[in-house]
Amino acid sequence: MAEFDLDLFVIGGGSGGVRAGRLAAAMGKRVGVAEEYRFGGTCVVRGCVPKKLFVYASQFTEHFEDATGYGWRLGERHFDWPTLVANKDREIARLEGLYRTNLEKAGALTIEGRAVFVDPHTVEVAGKRFTAEKILIATGARPNPHEALPGREHCITSNEAFHLAELPRSIAIEGGGYIAVEFANIFHGLGVETTLIYRGKEILSRFDGDMRRGLHEAMEAKGIRIICQDIIQRVEKRADGTLEATLKSGGMETYDQIMLAIGRVPNTNGLGLDAAGVETGVRGEILVDEYSRTNVGHIWAIGDVTDRVQLTPVAIHEAMCFLETAFKDNPTKVDHADIATAVFSQPEVGTVGLSEEAAAERFEELEIYRASFRPMRHTLAGRHERTIMKLVVDAASRRVVGVHVLGPDAGEMAQLLGISIKAGVTKDFFDSTMAVHPTAAEELVTMYQPTYRVRNGERI
Template identity: 75%
Template sequence: MSNFDYDLFVIGGGSGGVRAGRLAAGLGKRVAIAEEYRFGGTCVIRGCVPKKLFVYASQFPEHFEDAAGYGWTVPKPSFDWPTLVKNKDQEIARLEGLYRKGLENAGADIFEARARLIDPHTLDVGGKRVTADKILIAVGGRPNPHEALPGHEHCIFSNEAFDLPELPSAIVIEGGGYIAVEFANIFHGLGVDTTLVYRGKEILSRFDQDLRRELHATMEAKGIKILCHDILTSVEKQADGKLAAHLKSGKVIEAGQVMLAIGRIPNTQDLGLEAAGVETGKTGEILVDGFSRTNVENIWALGDVTNRVQLTPVAIHEAMCFVETVFKGNPTEVDHDTIATAVFSQPEIGTVGLSEDEAALRFDKLEVYRASFRPMRHTLSGRQEKMLMKLVVDGQTRRVLGAHVLGPDAGEMAQLLGISLKARLTKDDFDRTMAVHPSAAEELVTMYQPSYRIEKGERVG
């Protein structure tokens, strides 16, 4: 028995911290975890879970429209925002309870307070001093406050978007990443006049260019206004309570809400990192090695606070590797290569591996297989949206380097494609796989001839 109060103290009750604490406690270790707000972290409380519920809610108007082509007569629907918010809150409360119960059942001590480091083994937890042999920091990130923007105090972020007292008639969203794009589709689907403002030349940087262009065109066809090569210069609150969003281009857009979705930053303020000697990077991220260890021997960090890959499943995976390394005697380095991901836009994106442009920089010869078609579900409804599927293949080894889908259920497909690409399967393996018919996903195994080839960065054929 050590002289410390705990074998492991976890700072942060999000997905990564809870998983690490629960698994370590399940191994018989003396574990404590501190969370000052609610268990579940960004994902469960104010991120991907409520976001996905709002995505579902925003899709119903199109479902109602499409039903007519299949013989259904749907009365004119109406939407009640407070009902959605209330039901979302009930589900989040249920999930938070499960996180807490899992920790309690494993035997972990729970502190509902902020924890700060005093030295490498000592913490102040809500005014109480405790010691721990090992400390894990998993406090996540927060929206970039964009304090340089005049009028930023009038704006909301993704956190507040889930609990607005009422739905605005119009909203301006600044940003071009997945959070901005998803919320633009959500608000538009709920009947809000939506404008997306992005400084870059195309939304969703780092995603495959074909998917970016097709999603942009589809969103505009739905009625979402997208202004690229532009930024907010100020936000002014008017006498009637509405906001005036001033853009660099000279445009002024009046809206009930202005939302800033221009990135997230590590949540490392006031943690006592300097007192413990923990090194951080230029955006405040905690610097770690491949095993999630900081420069201080007994302190680790994982999840968004390290600013490696800001995805919940990545934090959970890093937590499992941490437990293997620290408590099971099985040093396990985190593998951040080939991570499948989804953008729950409308239509949604599912992607894994390299985009065409990324692959062209790394490989001399590529084969690109591309299919664009109207999915079967749209044939009777008359909806004109296209589905896009794309495989990027190494022309020499035939290994599939990237798989990209735009369309219904793209996120579900990406999860399974992630297994194939992680296993380094070849296009020949895809070709040998029988199709599931009729399905949209069958296109992934029936694109036998390349649409074009790329040699030394130049498109041929």
């Protein structure tokens, strides 16, 4: 008789947990995957996928406007929020079913309920106990509840934004990260009077400065109000149902809805980690080594719960490295360098590698190649929004250490650019590559002369 019920027990049925569970089961391992909410996790159910669907919906406002410059005549327009929500829910239900089905087809046991450690090798779900030789924690993260904010109960997070009964006439979004920025563009595109409130000097901290400033200007030109270096200190619900926000600066603002998008915290509460002896950090994140192994040798953790890089593709990659390490006798470290990513704002931001600011701290001298132009698609439409493209190059090695794009389809460009940057290509490879004309992306291979240089952190 086997010593354990299962070879692997996965806590969390999100993208990382499902990938690990499905492929381990396909290898012939006895696998159980427990999920307390819906299979697919944050990304599929109330994150990347529904958000991108909402982004598409919100872009039609500008598409309709731009069409007239190309000779189209459009009739009366009407947007129906309940239709969007219902169609989104139908697609999410379909995807959730696929995640569960694929697990079961691979031979994994799917278990509904919250898994809690009883001891280092035992978990309990819905009153039933399972023992496992190896355990993988992939419980993700949740929106920061901002419990210290008076009136917090009147606000929503990104979770609730996908299920609003009706579209508000006005909304304030507190935060300056990609979630806050994306939702600000979504709501504005759907006709909501939108205000973004951020405590920092500029939105999208840690992104390249040109991208941050360029997007800020573009959003304000569209009509999105952005308040920096301020925070909401109190929220009160008025008799008419509107929300009154008191700002640290002393101002008072009234909105139909207030959304808090001030970061995400690891989902480790109530997992019984003490019973398993698993160590956590100051934010509750599970501490792991380069192989995603915790301080308990047979317990691993991947994805947002480790608070390393909170991106779905990262969790999936960490799952693949875990499988190589735990089941294929091929210890594989997770490489978090040069991760391509995108902000699905309007315009989009696509980026891979180091920002100019980060690169200036690492390299003695940089060459910066920068182009700013109005893309062809905007000319007949009469839209003045500009695209910005930027290459950050280490002057000594000529290696391209960062690429940043602000403009249409920037996310698609970032995915392909990520391969080049990961391969360590030099600026000479960009220079020797023929352009595809006419495209916006051709600017990336036609910037031959540096716009400026940076030496010891100073532009020269």
